[in-house]
Amino acid sequence: MTVTQQVITIAVCALGTMATRFVPFLVFGERPVPRYVTYLGKALPSATFAMLVVYCLRNVTFLSGTHGAPELIACAVTAVLHVWKRNMFLSIVGGAACYMLLIRLVF
Amino acid sequence: MDLGRSTRSQVLRALRVAFPYTVPILAGFEFLGITYGIYMHTEGFSFVYPMLMALVIFGGSLEFVVVDMLLSPFAPVSALLVALAVQARHLFYGLAMLDRYKGTGWMKPYLIFGMCDETFSIVYSTEVPEGVDRRWFMFWITLLNQFYWVSGATIGGLAGSLITFDTEGISFVMTALFVVIFVDQLLKEKVHWSAVIGGAASVACLALFGADGFTIPAMVCMVAALTLSRPRLEPQLLVDEDPDKVEVTPQ
Numbered sequence: 001m002t003v004t005q006q007v008i009t010i011a012v013c014a015l016g017t018m019a020t021r022f023v024p025f026l027v028f029g030e031r032p033v034p035r036y037v038t039y040l041g042k043a044l045p046s047a048t049f050a051m052l053v054v055y056c057l058r059n060v061t062f063l064s065g066t067h068g069a070p071e072l073i074a075c076a077v078t079a080v081l082h083v084w085k086r087n088m089f090l091s092i093v094g095g096a097a098c099y100m101l102l103i104r105l106v107f
Numbered sequence: 108m109d110l111g112r113s114t115r116s117q118v119l120r121a122l123r124v125a126f127p128y129t130v131p132i133l134a135g136f137e138f139l140g141i142t143y144g145i146y147m148h149t150e151g152f153s154f155v156y157p158m159l160m161a162l163v164i165f166g167g168s169l170e171f172v173v174v175d176m177l178l179s180p181f182a183p184v185s186a187l188l189v190a191l192a193v194q195a196r197h198l199f200y201g202l203a204m205l206d207r208y209k210g211t212g213w214m215k216p217y218l219i220f221g222m223c224d225e226t227f228s229i230v231y232s233t234e235v236p237e238g239v240d241r242r243w244f245m246f247w248i249t250l251l252n253q254f255y256w257v258s259g260a261t262i263g264g265l266a267g268s269l270i271t272f273d274t275e276g277i278s279f280v281m282t283a284l285f286v287v288i289f290v291d292q293l294l295k296e297k298v299h300w301s302a303v304i305g306g307a308a309s310v311a312c313l314a315l316f317g318a319d320g321f322t323i324p325a326m327v328c329m330v331a332a333l334t335l336s337r338p339r340l341e342p343q344l345l346v347d348e349d350p351d352k353v354e355v356t357p358q
Contacts, residue, residue, distance in 0.1 A: 005181040012183050013173050014163040016190025017197070021222050024201030025208070025215075033205055039337055040330065041202040042344045045231060046296060047305025047329045048199045049289040051322065052224055054309035055196075056282035058318040074279060078286045083294070088287050092131040095283035100276040 066107045074099035113240055121243030124236060129251045132225050135280040136255035137262075139167060142278070144263015147174055154264030161260035165223060165253055169193045170260075195323050200227040207231075211242045221249040223256075225281070228288045298343045304332045 001009070028037060053075070060068040078095025085091065144157040152174075160170050169190055176186050200222055207230070208218055222230075226249050235241045293302060308328035312321040333340065 001177060001181050006177055008183055009176050009181065009186050010160055010163065010173065012187045013169060013176075013190040016187050017164055017166045017169060017194045018220065020191065020194040020197035021201060021219050024198060024205060025219055028205055036334075036337075037202060037205075039341050039344070040333065041205055043301045043333045043337075043340060044199045044329065045203050046292050046299070046301035047308070047333065048196065048203070049228065049285065049292050050302050050305030051196065051309040051325055051329070052228070052285040053282070053289050054306070054313055054325075055224075055322065056285055058313060058321065071279075071282070075282065075286050078283045079290050082287050082290045088291075089127070089130060091287045091290075092280055092283040095286065096134075096277065096280040099279040099283075103276050 070099055070102040070107050073102060113243060117240045118243050120238075121240045122247045124239045125244050125247035126251065128229050128233060129248060129255070131280050131284050132229075132252050133255050135225075135278060135284065136252065137259040138277045139281070140256050140259020140261075141263035141267075143167070143170060144260045144265070145267035146171070146263075147260075148264050148267035150174055150178060152177070152264070154261055157260035157264040158257060161257040162253075165221060165256065166194055167223070167256070192320070192323055195326060196224075197222065197227075199326065200224075200231075203227075203231055207245075211245070214242060214246050218245055218249055221253050223252065225284065226252045228285065232288050232291055298340065300336060300340055301333060304329055304336075308332065 028034075033041075057068070057071055057075075060071050062068045074095050077098045078091050081094045082088070082091035140157075140161065143161075144154065147157045148154070156177075157170075160173060164170055164173065172189060172193060173186075176182070176189070201219070204219075204222070204227070208215055211218055229248050229252075230245050233244075235244050289302070293299060296302075305325075308325045309321065312325040312328065315321070316324055
C-alpha cells in the first residue's frame, strides 16, 4: 500500500466509526424523539451491558483448553465483590488480580 | 444553556470528581494501548500510525483490525464495511444518550466523537454528585479516556521493544469494568428482562456466528425482542424511573 492508500484506509475506518456514533444524534437530534425510540433508549442499555461482557469474552475458547474457567471465575469474583462492597475500584482490581493469579498459578 | 458561565472552579471540581471513575480505564487503556503500539511497532509501522489511529478512530478493537488491513491490498469499501460491522454497537449508545447530551453546546460533537464503550458505560451509569457540573463531568470522562488510549498507543509505538515485564492478563480490567457496570445496572433496575434478552441473544449469536460476527445479529435479536415486549416492558421502565422525572402522557 502507498502512504495515500494507507491514509484513505484509516480515514474510511474513522468515518465508519463516527457514522455509528453520530447517526442517532443526526437523525433525532433536533426533532422530538418518537416514543418508540425513547423506549429503545431506555430498554437497550441493560441488554447492551450484557452484550459488552460477552464481547470481552468473545475470544475465550470454552470448548477446549481451560474451558474459560479463569475468565468465568474472575467474572464471578468481580460480581460477588461488587454486590458485597459496592466499590467499583475494589471490584475491578480484585477481579483482575484474581484473573492474573489464576492464569499464573492454577491454569 | 450558557457554557460561558461555568467558572474555573466548577470546571476543576468536575475534573476532580470525574478522575477517580477513570482510574480503572487508565490501567486498562495504558496496557491495551501499549500492547497495540507494540503490535504496530513489530509490524514495522512508525509510532505516528498508532498515535494518529488512536486519535482519529478511537475504537480499540477496530484499530487492531486496521493493522491487518494496512498490511493487505488496498480495499477501501470492504474496510468501511468492516468498520461499520465492528462498531455497530455504538448506535445503541447514541440512542441511550440522546437526552443526556442535549444542551451540551460546543462539547456535544466531541462527546459523541469520543463515545467509546468505556466512556459510554461510565457516563450512562454514573449519578453525578450534587453540585457538580454534569456537562463538564461528561467532558472530562471522555477526554481523560481518550488521552489514556492515545498516550498508551504512542508509548507502545515508541518504546515497544523495551517493555518486557510480565503484564499478561492485565487487560482483564476491561472485562471486570463491564461486569461491574452490568451488576450495577441489575441492582438498580426492578425488571431484568432487557438484561436477560441481551445476555441470551449475545451468547446464542456468539455460538452461532463466532467471535468476529456476532454483535450485529445479537443487536437485531435484541431490538426485535424488546420491540415485541414493548407493551409489557415500557410501563415498567417508566415506573423504574425517578418519580419526578416521569412524564404522564396518556396516549
